[in-house]
Amino acid sequence: MFKFDFKVDNGSEEENIFKDDTKEVVKNTKNETTVECYDSKEIKPPSNINENLDLYKANSMEVNAGDVTLTYIKSGDLLQFFDTNTTKDITKAEESHSDLIPGVYEGGAKIWECTEDLIAYLAINYPTEKIKSKRVLDLGCGSGVLGIYAHNAGALVHFQDYNEDVLEKITIPNVFLNLPEEESTNLDGIKFYSGDWAKYTELTKDDEKFDIILTSETIYNPDNQRKLLDTFDVKLSEKGTILLAAKIYYFGVGGGLRQFEELLKKDKRFQSEIVWSSSEGLSREILEIKRAVL
Ligand SMILES: C[S@@+](CC[C@H](N)C(=O)[O-])C[C@H]1O[C@@H](n2cnc3c(N)ncnc32)[C@H](O)[C@@H]1O
Numbered sequence: 559m560f561k562f563d564f565k566v567d568n569g570s571e572e573e574n575i576f577k578d579d580t581k582e583v584v585k586n587t588k589n590e591t592t593v594e595c596y597d598s599k600e601i602k603p604p605s606n607i608n609e610n611l612d613l614y615k616a617n618s619m620e621v622n623a624g625d626v627t628l629t630y631i632k633s634g635d636l637l638q639f640f641d642t643n644t645t646k647d648i649t650k651a652e653e654s655h656s657d658l659i660p661g662v663y664e665g666g667a668k669i670w671e672c673t674e675d676l677i678a679y680l681a682i683n684y685p686t687e688k689i690k691s692k693r694v695l696d697l698g699c700g701s702g703v704l705g706i707y708a709h710n711a712g713a714l715v716h717f718q719d720y721n722e723d724v725l726e727k728i729t730i731p732n733v734f735l736n737l738p739e740e741e742s743t744n745l746d747g748i749k750f751y752s753g754d755w756a757k758y759t760e761l762t763k764d765d766e767k768f769d770i771i772l773t774s775e776t777i778y779n780p781d782n783q784r785k786l787l788d789t790f791d792v793k794l795s796e797k798g799t800i801l802l803a804a805k806i807y808y809f810g811v812g813g814g815l816r817q818f819e820e821l822l823k824k825d826k827r828f829q830s831e832i833v834w835s836s837s838e839g840l841s842r843e844i845l846e847i848k849r850a851v852l
Contacts, residue, residue, distance in 0.1 A: 598753030
């Protein structure tokens with residue numbers, strides 16, 4: 559049985575934390591390796607979501623972050639209640655003992671360490687009075703903890719994750735755990751989107767932009783970073799802010815913060831500043847990213 563591994567990932571430096579030996583690859587006509595990606599769609603919460611709320615509550619924990627309280631599912635046994643056909647990508651990852659299968663499952667079923675860093679940063683620097691009424695996107699949301707912080711502080715939030723089954727089985731239940739009773743049938747502007755960043759951006763390109771984009775542990779794969787920047791460009795308002803939490807280096811996949819900053823410099827659309835850092839365990843930072851001033 560798959561267990562949601564909601565422990566903080568403190569993998570050793572030697573460990574290849576993304577075992578991708580089972581990745582599904584396709585060769586294109588130039589014999590280059592490519593990974594097919596999922597299309598994007600809006601995911602609506604199932605109509606019977608409230609029937610399972612007691613189960614989610616029994617497996618949840620409450621956390622105080624500054625003046626915001628948030629609740630989320632804490633431990634791993636919930637998937638036993640779902641048909642594995644409806645959790646197919648998470649199940650594939652579990653069966654292959656992987657945190658990530660590129661293009662199939664992108665790691666959203668557990669809460670990653672940098673989410674905790676960013677929550678702590680938000681608690682100090684983005685209290686309710688600063689984030690209230692802002693439009694916020696939790697990009698690569700996984701469990702949705704960052705977006706839930708923003709929602710509970712009064713923001714209007716959209717959640718985006720690569721995997722539909724992560725959104726349905728983890729993100730949406732987590733969001734519902736945080737809704738006041740009267741809101742639980744009326745999502746009041748909260749939306750959920752699955753799929754690849756490029757497809758999501760195309761699907762929603764005409765929608766209103768976001769004041770704040772929160773994103774944690776989403777730069778591990780250099781092949782996807784340009785898509786990520788394009789998504790920032792399309793989805794961020796002119797004066798908007800991106801808060802990106804990540805590790806300095808992702809062993810086994812090649813991405814990392816110094817490499818990402820080089821890309822930002824070459825790309826020239828954005829400027830970034832390190833606003834928080836820690837060298838405890840694996841080194842991690844938070845970047846504040848804004849549109850470059852020309
Ligand atoms: C390592 S998980 C981090 C999840 C969560 N942000 C956290 O910190 O707990 C990486 C997340 O990035 C997203 N992601 C990675 N590549 C993506 C892509 N090409 N398109 C859309 N989302 C992607 C996935 O949705 C996944 O949840």
